[in-house]
Amino acid sequence: MQRSVTIKLLQTLQRGCSSLGEEARELIVGFLLSQRTERGAYVNKQGEEDLYYTTFGWLLESALGLRQDAEAMERYLAEVDLESLDLVHYAAAVRCRLLQRGAKGRLSLLWQALQRTPTRELESFRSVPNNDREAPYTQFIWMSLCEDTRNDYQPAALDAYRTSDGGYANVKGGKEMATNATAAALMVVGQSEGYDAARVSPLLEAQEPSGGFRATSVAPIPDLLSTATALFVLNCYGVRPRYEAADFVEAHWLESGGFAATLLDEKSDVEYLFYGLLALGTL
Template sequence: MAVMPYLEDLTIRLASGVAALPEASRQRHAQFLLAAQREDGGFAGREGGSDLYYTGFALRGLSILGELYGEPAERAAAYLQGRMHEQETIIDFLSLIYGGALLEMSAGLDIYASTAAPDWRRSVADALERLRCDDGGYAKGPEGRASSTYHSFLVLLCLQLLEMPLPDEAGLIRFIRSQQRDDGGFLEIRAGKRAGTNPTAAAIGVLRILDALDDDTREATIDFLAEMQNDDGGLRANTRIPFSDVLSTFTGLLTLSDLDGLDEIDIVAARRYVERMECEQGGFYGVELDDQTDVEYTFYGLGALALLTATE
């Protein structure tokens, strides 16, 4: 596996790009994210109370903005500590573990010091391994029978952050390679009909982490992602969806950047699209017709601008 965990490396890359954005813009988005923090220290989505998923994105956003410290960070650490012994989905596991890593990186807070059992990391790794299917990939849940490209990526990210080994690297590589279609994109599940931007990003993430990316895959993937750019400059999730979204734009840009393929799309148009998704009061919308911002899309918007700024 890579020397530095993938997500920690990504955080540093994005923070470098975000630092080049105007100070007023950075402060506006930081205040938006901080306003989403609830009394228990967690962060909410568009409505309701604290949620691990949205807490993870808020912490990612604050971290790349250089604003994850002090009382907000301490309150977030307490929230994560309170969730460590609950049964969580794989997505929430990642939010918890990555949130802990960000708090340690940015604020020097160790959420495991006083609450985690000595074998907590091993227990989590064992739980993740129970999601492995015969084809080498990982399912979305314990009852799942179909491997998911995205959830296989999440398992790998979790294991990296936990500093636990991946039991069968060759099996996971075989599964990921089997998901690639003739158009160069990757499927989310084998029964899927169309490759998508986001599973393609996840697949390339796995192959890069495991040092299993070859030139043919790289070139085919660049061609696929270039075709996902719409006239509005953003990237769409797949060929059946006519509109762009900030999530697909971020994951597509990140993957093209990793593959040295950003010059295959219209960078200027992509930046215009992301900037249109930016709310003057702070935060980002998810799609053109959206009327509400949230912390998840704010991270994706900031991340996309960071990647685009790095090309200037």
């Protein structure tokens, strides 16, 4: 059985966490817990409790082997109105539910015992990324949701998003390859059809000698999110990047214990802590 994206993310995070020295781990755990509220949820950039950011926080707690209060997690999730959520937050809620259950035992074993859970239809979401249900990132989120609920997933054709260099754009007919759209598309194809290393050439070519990836070729500098997602996808395909990325990732690590989005940023949040450790887990 193909491992789900959620399991692959968690296992990659665990590798990243296991590579930390004691002092680095303490700094990172300290930053992570500084982003957690008394209710066990996590805050966004504005300091407000946010379900999307809570997913990152709970994944990191699990990967770091921190004690999780399953009852507090349950109380937080009980307040979530699933029917009011957009696709991204609905998928986050479902993943949080899995992590809450996993807090009571080993997540990977729980996964094998999961039964199919009814979920909303894609068409029922009034808000999806880029307002396009067929776009690579939307399909990636939808596929992950189907995996997390053990529902069958039928991928939409992504040919309309292909660019001349073999990558993928964010919009149909787009001329510019986007790193994250390409990463999303490659994960959808890999999970659905198998991981053929020949597919990742456009992503390989997008890496810069610094080890980083730009969101697009016209982005001013490489960023941590694009780099982490690209490295994660290459890792899933069993392909090594062209350039070592350890120095690039380390350069984004802040004294606070978090990771910056780019070298021009001085603040972090739980999302970018996630991407920093995810990138480390691929190295």
